[in-house]
Amino acid sequence: MFLHCETLYYAFILLNIYNFFFFWHAYLIYSSSVAAGAQSGIEECKYQFAWDRWNCPERALQLSTHSSLRSANRETAFVHAISSAGVMYTLTRNCSLGDFDNCGCDDSRNGQRGGHGWLWGGCSDNVGFGEAISKQFVDALETGQDARAAMNLHNNEAGRKAVKGTMQRTCKCHGVSGSCTTQTCWLQLPEFREVGNYLKEKYHRALKVDLLRGAGNSAASRGAIAETFSSISRKELVHLEDSPDYCLENRTLGLPGTEGRECLKKGKNLSKWEKRSCKRLCGECGLAVQERKAEMVSSCNCKFHWCCAVRCEQCRKTVTKYFCVKKGGQRGRNESASSRRKNLRLRKKH
């Protein structure tokens, strides 16, 4: 009897080890895709907020709960959403590259696993797989059970829903003589930019939930949190706090402020949001707009191939750029800093 118990115990330990390695194995397979996905989320965030006061600085992008200064504002909501969307997107995309062994076929949609299900009724969409793995990885970072954790989980979910919501349904007719008596439809991943645009819209319409006051860790408040979040549509972004003033530099919050930022003023095809960027970044923050002329070397008269080979001439042209500077004084220091940044940006473009 005793021996029997012992065997069970060891079996239990073995099972745990197995589970651990299983997860670790899974982690090794997916981690590069997850990392790449999070990175693409960040890049999209930077693009979307290029002309906003808050421009998605790297510090804001720590998804982990361990950062001591966890804010719960609109921007955090967006960062969570776009990151989990990026992870899901990349996983789904890499599925169709053949990177993973079990894309879409390991679910029980047809009641059968693996090979037979594929033969009988095909696999489900890759996007379901991407969603599941993204959930497993991104949501695992959220260990707490408080309102902030609930908010982050909700926004992660909103990000994944955004990927699903922007997918396009494409159909192909292939009946008798190519007629539409038979047609097959499938969901197609959009460009990631579409997801970014969609989430930016959601960002502007994010809902504020007042839960921070009286936030204990009691079971009752946990119930209240769950109830509140379940009543909100899973497509919407949610935040708990108001955003701080992004105009000013705030070292404790790690905010750089808008001083020295570039903005857009004139241009043919600028959107309203972009045209107002100087007013928003500089004027309304009590900063002045400074015009700088820079000589730019760019490639022109290029001969392109569809890939790789580009033969260009170098052209020089003068461009006018606008930057936010403090009203009066300290111009010299700022200028050098911002011009350095500008040069960096120009170099990046090519």
Next chain:
Amino acid sequence: MAGAIIENMSTKKLVIVGVALLLCQAFTFMVGGLIAPSPTTAVPYLATKCVDTIKHRQESKWFMPWGPNQCHKIRSFDEATAKMIEANNIVFAVHIPLPNKEMSSWFQFMLVILQFDIAFKMYNQIEDGAMVTIDVGLAYRDDTISEWTEMAHSFEQRKLSCNFTTAKTYENEGRYYECDLMPFMEVGSVSHKYYLLNMRLPVNERKKVNVGIGEIKDIRLVSIHQNGGFTQVWFAMKTFLTPSILIIMIWYWRRITLMSRPPVLLEKVILALGISMTFINIPVEWFSISFNWTWMLLFGDIRQGIFYSMLLSFWIIFCGEHLMETQFFEALVLGRGELKMCVSCVPAIQIFPERPTNKSQDQTERNRFSVYWKQVGPIVFGSFCLFIFDMCERGVQLTNPFYSIWASDVGTELAMAFIIVAGICACLYFLFLCFMVFQVFRNISGKRTSLPAMSKARRLHYEGLIFRFKFLMLVTLICAAMTVIFFIISQVNEGHWHWGEHTVQVNSAFFTGIYGMWNLYVFAIMFLYAPSHKRYGDEQSSGQCITGDAGANSGEDIQLTTTITHVDGPTEIYKMTGKEAQE
């Protein structure tokens, strides 16, 4: 044709037959909706970018996107630019299917769709009418270790039809064009387990090959194949339906041959309908499981085409024959009481009002198919056009799976011409059909009023005629409406409905249900429009076939098994009318 089973059947039995058919119909829908999976599966693929490092090779090498012996791959073209890799050295590799899966001959066919992800660049835009030239090879193998065997190799040209929906500015550089789907490949049988596609986009500036096609970021493919489960259900259905139609067809033809007169045109057409239905039903597809028959797709198209043209011809001829009979009826009413006129209707009742007494001529006229050339002509011509089109597309694909008639301008125009001509034929046909149906109905309603004034046997005959016609009209309309409704539902719908825990596959239900429906339709026509054995002039029960007095006709069984000397309807009428005339 007079004295068909449908006229002489009691209402009770008619209802029983109707309910049985409806149950079969519901069953076919349920088979598709509940047992079968969705008809087809689309699997998206993203081509892996392999680098071909060897400059001049002797034999063709195949590039694997993943697994052992995978190629040297790059993630993005920025990497290629950095490593000074040229466009000509990049091979797009796609392995079908994805890892851990294998293809099966149950998939029946596979077609692949091509899509380019082309990024917008201010100075590298897609030129108008840009063509992509793809050097593509297809290979197969049946296990994971052996060498790849080439199946097809071709240089294909596809027209890029892309548009950029957002503003063409610097800010939007890097966004993708929206490009139309391009048909890429179609194979009519999936007899191998693994397929490998290797594509190159060779650049030649002097010959203007692949110049001005923008900056390609990715190549996406979507492969579509029939689901194995659906194929199995479909085969099972065909295997079950073949004998049912075959048996009723033999039974039907035996009844016809038992009659004292030669079969009339309508009876022959019904037989032809049965034959074409059997032709579709015969499950020759079973052979495609073990043999590599790539022509199965084309063969299936031809079989369907034959059936559709047969069905359309049947409707026309059915209407035409009834039109003539009602016209004869007109003549008969006009010349009521004249025996001579009734003699002329033996054995077939067809007399044109203009030439009421010319018996032999009328009979040949009625039995001649050529009377209907005007109506059947468009059907034959239209189907012929579609046949030519299909041969140009799927016929050529037998030798080159990458061929598409839509790829070239001339081909597109030719294909459109064929389709438009076929469409015009279809319109013409439906105009004729509608006109004919309208004429029959006008005749019927016009003569309704004079029915009570007629002698009993004659009245019965014409009531039977009208009933027969209206019944077929109704059933046909219901079937056609069902087809159209289900077609629309399957187009609009997502493909499956969730009903509690069950998933109903609407598309599969559409296929099995509609297929079953037309089978039942043909079955019902052959059964109900077969000549009846029953005596016509039985005074007690003669009214019942129409009025449906179901109570008193236990003795009125349809004598399916009787082999008594046959007396068919028209002769009976002749006798009756003759008798009347004598009176």
